[in-house]
Every structure is written in structure tokens, then in C-alpha cells.
Amino acid sequence: MSSLSTPDTSAALGAANAAADARRSASAAAHTAAVKRRERAAQWHLLFLAVVVLGPLVVYPLVRLVMLSLTGAHGPSVHAYASFFGNPETRGVIGTTLWILFASAGLASLLGVALASILFFKPFPGARLITRFLELFVAFPSFLVAFTLIFLYGSQGSVSIGLQRLFNLQAPPLDFLFGVGGVILAEVVFYAPFVVRPTLASFALLDRRLIEAARSLGASGTMVAFKVILPLAWPGIAAGTILCFLLTLNEFGILLVLGSAHLITLPVAIYSAATVDLDLPTAAAGAVVMLMMSLSLYALYRQVNRRKVKGAGHGR
Template identity: 75%
Template sequence: MSYSSVREPNAALAEAAVADALNPHVPRQTLMRRRRERAAWWQMLFLLVFALGPIIIYPLCRLMILSVTGEHGASFAPYARFFGTGDAGGIIRTTLGILVTSAGIASILGVSIAALLHFKPFPGARLLTRFLELFVAFPSFLVAFTLIFLYGTQGSVSIALAQWLHLDVPPLDFLFGRWGVVLAEVVFFAPFVVRPTLASFALLDMRLIEAARSLGANGAMVALRVVLPLAWPGIAAGTILCFLLTLNEFGILLVLGSARLVTLPVAIFSSATVDLDLNAAAAGAVLMLAMSVSLYMLYRQVNQRHVQRTSR
């Protein structure tokens, strides 16, 4: 933001304020409105310079510059180093595979749990809902360690099965790898889908559901033709949020991912800490940033429709 671009709106606002003050025919409401506009401009400038600038704008700009900086100036060599390796295709396929599998299963599970809690309440359903709301505050690596203590080779469940089946080797040996990561991410991210889905279900007109049932529609027809078309904004918002969080997950991958399970976050971390190539790490981070922002914009659009529908 240049000095002239900042000065021109300020000068215009100041001249308008002076003119209004000298003109007795200007309504008081107009004076107050222009003062609020001037105060809002200064507040926005303060946020840009002192709040958003140091912690968001400057790091993002620095990241962009690093991603296109080579040994002799501006260059796309960092992108070539990051994506030009023989494992780049495998890294992207692994990332997308885990993303689609984990977020897809977590979304289906979250919607199913929300439907059970709302349409088939049972003793303890309210307590379970409160627990799921609290569960989203847990760190992701805590879920990974909990699964290790239960289902790892030396976990309590694995040892109990070995003793019960009289085995010399614990039977459960799947946790450190792709399916262990998928299990942990499904457990951790499914509650993020439950809450917005429950909010959508709460807005449903139960008379429509009762009318559909009275006309002979079974449960599947009611769900597909009545509930889903009316509740899809909240379900879509929760699903997109689940995909966004799963894409950026790193703690579970760090704990349960084996050396052969390399995703984009792991590759970026490896480029920065092992290879000490900050430019290549920045190139990978820019790709992840673009994917995350795209999902976030989609989430905002769907969530805005949900909010507009709620406010009606």
C-alpha cells in the first residue's frame, strides 16, 4: 500500500469533514456517518499495519517470494526441485488417497451419528453430543497416542487378544501405516461433521417428514427426498470443513505415518528440516495453501447459504 494511496482517501475524508463543518445545512446524521466512515478507515489501516501485517501478510508474502527465488534471482527452480523428484507423483497420490478416504469415511460417519442423535434419540444421547463438542478441542496427536495404547502391538487390546487366542505375536499390526492414519483421522474429524449436521437437522420442519411417512415413504425415501435436500447446506459445510482439516493434518501423520507414508505436509517438513531447502519447502507450501484456500472459499460459500437459510 503506497503513501499516496493512503493519503488520498484520508485527504478526501478530511476535506469532506471540513466542508460539512462549515456548511450549516448538512444534516447531523450525515456528519456522524462520515465520522464513522473515517474512524472505520483508520481502524482498518491500523489492523493492516500492526495486526494482520506482521502475522499474516508478511509471512505469506515471504513464502511466495521464497517459492520463486533461485540461486540467481527469480526462478521456478524450487518448484522443479520439490515436484521434479521421482516420488512427487507418489506423494500427491498418497496425499489425495488419504484425504479422500479419511474425510469421506469421517463425513459419512459424522452424518450418520448426527442422524442417530437427532431422529433416534436414546438415553445418554445428550451426554454423547456434549462429549463430541468437547472432543473437537482435543489435539490430534492425543487421538493417535490413544489408538497406540489400545491397538498397537503392545496395546491393551492387542495383548488381550494374544492371550485369549494363545498367540505368541500380537495379532494387531496395522496402526503404523496408511490404515492407522485413516483410522485416527476418521475418529478425530468425524465430530467436526456432527455439529453442523445437527444444526441443519434442527431446522427441519418435522411436519414435512411426518407427511412423507403418512404417504407411505420408507426411511430411505424420507432421508433422500426430504431430509437431504433440506439439510444439505449444513451437511456440505461440515463435509468441506472435514476435508480442509484432513488436508492440513500433520500431528497424526507424524505419530502414525511410517517412513514410506509421505504426504505433502510430511514432504514439506522434510524439505525444510532434513534437506534444509527452504525454497523447495516454500514451493510445496504454496501448493498446499492454494488447495486449502480453495476448500475454504467453497466452505465459506456453502456456510453463507446455510446462514442465510437459518436467518429466514
């Protein structure tokens, strides 16, 4: 049998194996090249779709907005910005906008963190259902919340009428809805769920052993919350809070329903300049200012969210 294994046979087998390996390598290289070509083609298709869709729907309107804000009666000009910032009422409008922004977004953030803490650390029957409802709540348009509050706390709302009949009052006792109080209440109710979801996600990433270790060392519940839980979950809480500020800054539906003639914020002023005064350059200048504020908040949100993801990766 050993006579069958000759040097020529071994060389032939080696050559055949080498040829087979070469074919497999060539096939693998061809497959890899084909996959890369398909990926590049898919990327080009996505880029083409992005240009075709985002170009006319997003980029072109923004470019036109900026150009309109820089257009005067006799060519390029910053007169629209001078008119916007030179208006004596602009300072009051910006002050009102910031006051409502910080009051609404701040209270909504506190309420969102509190709700997330209860739902995560103190689960009760129905907590999962409430969580799902809060997740669904963010899909509602904001003006529905405003109308709901009118049906409850308006002059003919069920709560107002109930209190009036209960205490035999001559008029409905609740008269706060159409003004700053009503706008802040509606925005807090509507935007608090936007903070709940990222806060719950941050709580889910916590190392429960750290919490148990703090409790075993005698730390009180308040100390555990402020010294362990909140610092560890802060990136998610901060991301939700900044998102809440961003959305509240651009809120218009609630203001349109519950606002009064004396409650003018930046979105309302821009809308009024464009539709009532027909001063499109000044409205465009205000819109550009508001766009810069929104982009600044969005950049901050992205930065915090990036740190959150990086921290979660290091944690694992």
C-alpha cells in the same frame, strides 16, 4: 375564557412548538452523527489492529514464502517449482496425499452424518452428553488421538494384549496402526465430530411438517431420509464435509506419530525438504502448492456456507 385564546397567543405557541421540534431534530441529527463518528473510529481502530497484528503474523510470512519459492541462485526463478514437480517421487507423494485425504475425510463425513442423525432423530438417554463431548472433542490436539490409539491398539496396547491373552496367541494380533490404516483410523475418529456440529445445525432448521407429511403418504424411513431429510439438510452437510477435507489435507500431527518411512504425504514431504534436505525454496514451492489447494477448499466452503445461510433466511 375564549378571549384568552388570541391569534397572537396561538402564533406564539406554534412558534415555540416549531422551535422545540427543530431542537429535537438537531439533537437527533447530532446524536446520529456522533454515533457514525464512533462507528467509523471503531472501524479504523479494528483496521489498525488488523494491520498491526495480521501484517507481521500472517501477511509478511506468506509474502516471504511466495518470494522464497520464486528465488533462485541468480535471482527470480521458477526452478523450485520445476524441482518440486520434476521430482519422480512427487507424483507418488501427491497420490498418497489424495488417497488418505479422500479415504479419511470421506469416512469421517459419513460417520459424522450418521452420528448426527442418530443423536437428532433417535435421541436416547445420554445423547445430549455425547453431543457435548463431541463438541469438546474438536478442541483436542490431533496427536492425542494418535497416542490414544497406540495405548489401545499398539503392540503393547490394552486391546492387543487382551486379545493376545484371550486367544493364547504368541504375538499381539493387531498390527495395522503404524501405516495407512492407522492414519486413516485416527483421522476418521478425530475429524468426524467436525461434521456432526454443522449437520445437527442443519437438522435443527428442518421443517418437521415435511417429514411428517412424507410419512403420512406412506414413505419408508429410508425414502424419507434420502428424499426429504438429506436434500434439505445438504448445505450444512456439504459445509461440514468440505471443512473436514480442508482440515484433513493439512493434518500433520497424526502423520508424525503414526506415519512410517514409507508413508509420505505432502505435509511430510514439505517438512522433510525444509528440515532434512535443507532445500528451503523447494519446500516453499510445495507449501505454496498446498496453500493453493487449501484456499480452493476454503473458498468452496465459504460458498456452500453462504448458500446455507441464504437458504435458512429464505426458509424463515
